[in-house]
Amino acid sequence: xxxxxxxxxxxxxxxxxxxxxxxxxxxxxVDVGSVSSQAVIMVDGELYAFSNMRTGSNSxxxxxxxxxxALEDTGMTLDDFNFVVGTGYGRVNVPFADxxxxxxxxxxxxxxxxxxxxxxxxxxMGGQDCKAILCDERGKVTNxxxxxxxxxxxxxxxEVFADLLGVSIEDVGDLSFDVEExxxxxxxxxxxxxxxEAASLLREGWSQSKVLAxxxxxxxxxxxxxxxxxxxxxxxxxxxxxxxxxxxxxxLEQELGLTAxxxxxxxxxxxxxxxxxxxxxxxxxxxxxxx
Amino acid sequence: MITAGVDVGAKTVKIVVLRDREVVATAKxxxxxxxAKVASELLxxxxxxxxxxxxxxxxxxxxxxxxxxxxxxxxxxxxxxxGAKGSLFINPDVRTVIDVxxxxxxxxxxxxxxxxxxxxxxxxxxxxxxxxxxxxxxxxEVDVAELGKLSLGSDASVPMNAQCAVFAESEVVxxxxxxxxxxxxxxxxxxxxxxxxxxxxxxxxxxxxVLVIGxxxxxxxxIRSLNEAIEMDVIVADxxxxxxxxxxxxxxxxxxx
Numbered sequence: 009x010x011x012x013x014x015x016x017x018x019x020x021x022x023x024x025x026x027x028x029x030x031x032x033x034x035x036x037x038v039d040v041g042s043v044s045s046q047a048v049i050m051v052d053g054e055l056y057a058f059s060n061m062r063t064g065s066n067s068x069x070x071x072x073x074x075x076x077x078a079l080e081d082t083g084m085t086l087d088d089f090n091f092v093v094g095t096g097y098g099r100v101n102v103p104f105a106d107x108x109x110x111x112x113x114x115x116x117x118x119x120x121x122x123x124x125x126x127x128x129x130x131x132x133m134g135g136q137d138c139k140a141i142l143c144d145e146r147g148k149v150t151n152x153x154x155x156x157x158x159x160x161x162x163x164x165x166x167e168v169f170a171d172l173l174g175v176s177i178e179d180v181g182d183l184s185f186d187v188e189e190x191x192x193x194x195x196x197x198x199x200x201x202x203x204x205e206a207a208s209l210l211r212e213g214w215s216q217s218k219v220l221a222x223x224x225x226x227x228x229x230x231x232x233x234x235x236x237x238x239x240x241x242x243x244x245x246x247x248x249x250x251x252x253x254x255x256x257x258x259x260l261e262q263e264l265g266l267t268a269x270x271x272x273x274x275x276x277x278x279x280x281x282x283x284x285x286x287x288x289x290x291x292x293x294x295x296x297x298x299x
Numbered sequence: 300m301i302t303a304g305v306d307v308g309a310k311t312v313k314i315v316v317l318r319d320r321e322v323v324a325t326a327k328x329x330x331x332x333x334x335a336k337v338a339s340e341l342l343x344x345x346x347x348x349x350x351x352x353x354x355x356x357x358x359x360x361x362x363x364x365x366x367x368x369x370x371x372x373x374x375x376x377x378x379x380x381x382g383a384k385g386s387l388f389i390n391p392d393v394r395t396v397i398d399v400x401x402x403x404x405x406x407x408x409x410x411x412x413x414x415x416x417x418x419x420x421x422x423x424x425x426x427x428x429x430x431x432x433x434x435x436x437x438x439x440e441v442d443v444a445e446l447g448k449l450s451l452g453s454d455a456s457v458p459m460n461a462q463c464a465v466f467a468e469s470e471v472v473x474x475x476x477x478x479x480x481x482x483x484x485x486x487x488x489x490x491x492x493x494x495x496x497x498x499x500x501x502x503x504x505x506x507x508x509v510l511v512i513g514x515x516x517x518x519x520x521x522i523r524s525l526n527e528a529i530e531m532d533v534i535v536a537d538x539x540x541x542x543x544x545x546x547x548x549x550x551x552x553x554x555x556x
Contacts, residue, residue: 065476
């Protein structure tokens with residue numbers, strides 16, 4: 009089978025230096041997106057474990073798989089949670105969730121945790137949509153704009169390009185700076201047409217890197233217009249998979265004249281993290297399961 | 300008087316040679332990488348078929364996305380002008396023209412005298428063009444020519460959530476995984492593109508008769524879904540992909556007078 013260049017790394021992690029049994033409140037957030045799914049486990053509001061994997065053809069199975077992988081080697085089971093919140097495109101199909109909360113609320117809440125209370129604008133660049141979210145110092149959403157109709161400016165669009173050019177998706181960012189001069193952006197908005205455009209640019213003798221540069225800058229501009237409409241406020245941060253693509257992030261920063269905050273956590277887990285934090289807040293209000 | 304119309308589309312080049320308003324030759328080929336060369340060679344072929352030389356022509360009019368690259372052209376017109384002209388020549392009762400090509404969709408409203416009153420174009424998004432059905436056919440692993448026929452066997456209405464061709468491709472794969480019959484998926488695909496085209500056409504108003512031109516008009520599944528979406532029966536032009544080239548040739552003749 010041919011190499012699938014769009015495939016990004018799926019992995020899990022847990023904090024080996026902590027014993028979750030000593031915690032009081034154990035909550036989980038499960039973000040079943042259209043392209044990727046994450047399960048995050050928090051102990052007393054601190055990140056304890058997570059998994060990040062591809063969403064399958066069925067949401068409940070994807071939720072179970074992500075959860076089982078996050079639980080791996082922790083000795084924890086589903087019964088140990090005080091509260092589980094589902095979020096993302098498949099949030100109503102998380103069979104073991106106590107509640108479903110929209111991914112917009114969860115990204116703002118998770119972004120607040122990941123980037124600190126100074127963050128006011130969160131750009132969530134997901135697999136099949138893109139959201140520009142404004143929030144307050146507590147991570148509460150004050151306004152947002154979303155594109156979920158068009159693949160331009162989404163992770164899926166970037167995956168299509170990685171496959172077309174035969175470049176691993178994780179290398180796209182670095183390679184896109186391997187150019188002597190920044191080329192003009194790809195002119196087609198539509199990913200389908202941009203693909204044809206890229207094919208003709210390659211025929212004209214453009215290098216792989218130059219085409220990637222042109223596409224990254226087109227994508228940066230596409231999401232810039234969304235941010236401009238919602239009105240960007242400092243501080244600014246990017247969540248979702250594209251947050252890991254320096255080719256888009258740096259070009260967007262340049263167009264915005266702003267530097268995005270960086271997080272020590274994987275930008276893809278922001279939604280699930282926010283969901284787990286909502287779970288903790290609900291437990292503190294007396295909701296949830298008794299252990 | 301002999302004239303030629305050259306339509307350089309995103310995917311194919313079409314040529315019509317007219318003698319005294321009568322079609323004497325047509326030719327069609329893929330646009331390929333070098334559209335200018337393809338157009339020149341195809342023009343030579345069409346003229347040979349018509350048994351005339353370039354010197355016999357009173358004018359050559361180009362149209363289509365690549366109309367500027369035709370070096371032989373004496374005139375050049377937009378697809379809107381060419382489409383309206385060609386459509387009214389075919390059927391003088393036409394008031395609305397729906398033109399769906401490989402990478403563009405167009406709706407044109409014209410008067411009984413053939414004047415263009417209003418038009419709408421989508422050239423930004425693959426969802427309302429032939430590129431949509433082509434990528435869906437790939438996802439379904441059927442030939443694009445088969446896709447339309449397949450959908451005629453279905454009366455189901457499976458909703459497609461995605462508008463975007465990229466997202467719709469994933470949705471088709473999910474529907475296949477869920478073991479939805481291929482004919483029902485095919486119907487959903489044509490309903491989706493018909494609904495996109497209809498909402499564009501409604502912006503300029505739909506008046507009878509409605510003529511459908513462009514390569515996608517050959518797709519019987521699309522025409523059926525379009526009839527249902529606009530709630531009237533459209534007319535499909537004979538050789539629908541040649542109508543713009545025909546219109547261009549007619550315009551060349553008018554301008555030569």
